[in-house]
Amino acid sequence: MKLIFRGVRGSIPTPGPGTVKYGGNTTCIEIRTASNELIILDAGTGIHALAQRLNPRETVNAHIFITHTHWDHIQGLPFFMPIFMPNNLINIYGGIDPVTNEGIQRSMGVQLQYSFFPIREAELKAKLNYHTLLPGKTVSVGEARITPTLLNHPVLNFGYRIDCDGQSLFFTGDYEPVYNIYSPEDPDHDEYQSYVEAKLAEVAQAMSDVDALIVDASYTDEEYRSKQGWGHGTYRSALSMAAQAHAKKLFLTHHDPCRSDRQLDRIHQQLQQENRDAPFDILMAREGIEYTL
Known part of the structure; x- marks a missing residue:
């Protein structure tokens, strides 16, 4: 397998002189198999750059696999140019939203409303x-x-x-490792701690022995103190995951939009x-760099 990062930034695109080296597009990863199957992880603004290639x-x-439907992971979908061309086949995969109880098709349907985009889904030429x-x-x-x-x-x-x-790889999307929300003296602490440990063990098993582990590492430890519960990991938590999973390569991604190349x-x-x-x-994810696993 080959992987190319097309977008490595979190939350919002950050073009400019301070993000030239690592890139300013939001999350998108291009995967190519030995038989040249095209697998895309997330459809942030980086998917537009992918389409240009x-x-x-x-x-x-x-085959586009969406980790979740926050804006920075889907905002490039309407700008993925193959959807406007006949004979193309675009497969979009994702989960069921527990709030709306709707599948991944909702993300495209909402984006292509006239309030947000000038072209309706029915006008697209590709088969979705x-x-x-x-x-x-x-x-x-x-x-x-x-x-x-x-x-x-x-x-x-x-x-x-x-x-x-x-070969194998694992991509976390946006991920904050679960933690105990109760203080040690709280009567619910021990029971919840058992859940935390079981969930962390489940995640470690899912990513075990991968050749490449691609992890949301948005924060330093100091930054995380004021952002706990926001749904993102730290550099330290990424390193811990890689060690537990026995990964061969760790790619740190979802760079904070305020973080410069320097x-x-x-x-x-x-x-x-x-x-x-x-x-x-230990590698920092960079746009446009191709890695062979």
Whole structure:
């Protein structure tokens, strides 16, 4: 498998001179299997850049897996140019929203209302297929097997494991590891702690022994103190996940929109220095860089 980051930023696009190295587009990852199946993880603004790299004379058969429907992970869908071209097939996968009880098709239907976009879904030329996913139920794309795992975020969020060509990766989407909301003296503390430990063990099992672990690492420890419960992880929690999962490579992504290239360089250097003996590579996700697993 090959992976290319097309968007690595969280919350809002951040174009400008301070984000040239790592990129300013929101979340999108392009996966190519050995048989050239196109699998896309999330459809932030980076999916527009991905579309620009496709040959317009070739038919596109894309499989887009949405982790969750927060704006920065779906806002590029209406600008994915293959949806406007006949003969293309676009498969969109996601979970059921527990609030609306609707599937992933709702995200496209809402975005393409006239209030928000000038072109209706009925006017698109490509064929769109929507697929509802359930936690732990594997689906296949060619030789690739994709398994969703329910992860902690303020809206339903799937992490995705992809196994193909003898390799594997796991992408968390937006993820804050669960923590005990009760103080030790609270009578509910011990029972809830058992749930926390079971959930963390389930997540570690889902991402075990992957060649690449791609993790939401939005905050430093200091920043997290005032943002606990916002649904995002830290650099420290990402390192802990990689160690528990026995991952070979750790990619840190969902960079905070206020974080400049210089700041990311400094954080990366510090993490490498402090974790020289880590049994995995520590990398900052960068737009446009291709990695072969």
